[in-house]
Amino acid sequence: MLKKSVGEALFQRFNYIVLLAVSLTMFLPLVHVASISLSSPFQVEGRHVSFWPVDFTLASYKVILAKVDLWRALGVNVFVTAAGTLFSMWITVMLAYSLSRTEFLIRKYVMLGIVFTMIFQPPMIPYFLTIKGLGMLDSIWALIIPSGISAFNLIIVRTFFQQLPKEIGEAAKMDGCHDARTLISIVLPLSKPVLATVGLFYAVMYWNIFYHALLFIQNPKLYPLQIKIREYIVNQDTIMGSVPNVVLPYNPETLQAAVIMFSALPIILVYPYLQKYFIQGATLGSVKE
DSSP states (O other): OOOOOHHHHHHHHHHHHHHHHHHHHHHHHHHHHHHHHTSOHHHHHTTOOSSSOSSOOOHHHHHHTTOHHHHHHHHHHHHHHHHHHHHHHHHHHHHHHHHHOTTOTTHHHHHHHHHHHHHSOOOHHHHHHHHHHTTOTTSGGGGTGGGSOOHHHHHHHHHHHHHSOHHHHHHHHHTTOOHHHHIIIIIHHHTHHHHHHHHHHHHHHHHTOOHHHHHHOOOGGGOOHHHHHHHHHHOHHHHHOSOOSSOOSOOHHHHHHHHHHHHHHHHHHHHHHHHHHHHHHHTTTSOOO
16 A cells, blocks of 8 residues: 655645535534524524524424424425436436447437537526426426436436446347346346436435426425425414414424424435445546446
8 A cells, every 4th residue: 555645645634624614514504403493492582502402392393293284295295206206217217328329320419419408408488388388387297297307417327328348238139138128137237326326316306396396386285395495484474373472482483493304304314325325426437447
């Protein structure tokens, strides 16, 4: 093992410090929100809560967990995330596999069109009219189909497929496997790291869906969590409801913080199970033999 020079050691320590600082900027706000959701409203109003609950209480969570509309929004999120991720993965894998094959003669022109969509986004009004013309306005499918494929994720999967040894496909063809069988039985089992990584990207995207819900959904029963959180934050009466004129163990700020944690917790719990695949997928394409 080669010994690191003084400059390399200092550079590595500098990188650790920078990455730690960046991590804290992302982690501490979440800890602050969690602390507010678990603190007494009097301590929150007095700005005494920072990164640890003061006068610990679960009153805010008891209130929000009793809200039927919040659970309905959670159900919408779960369905959209599950169905949307499967739908997006299916389209992405099919298209990426086709674009990775040399037999597909117009693959370069198709890739050029895909990259074009990364640079130029569709204008809002034609986009809205297109979805309306397809009959998906105020439909659960308006939260899934328009977000069906990400050009960035497609490029990642296509690059991974291109790096697989060509001999694998040739051997499968000699054994009588057609393209679909080769993809399902050989290529996909070898692609678990990239599939887990891209699947996590899609799942987070669908779970945090906001723009499409704001643009296409008017029925309150189809609101996802993000729209419901916005409704709670903009209108405090919505989250507080009709309460008697007495001292309560919660206030709008603690309830809003509890709702935010309620929406973030599922992704936080799922991420550790996919972390090993995510780390492997983050280095895809970095080494080429």
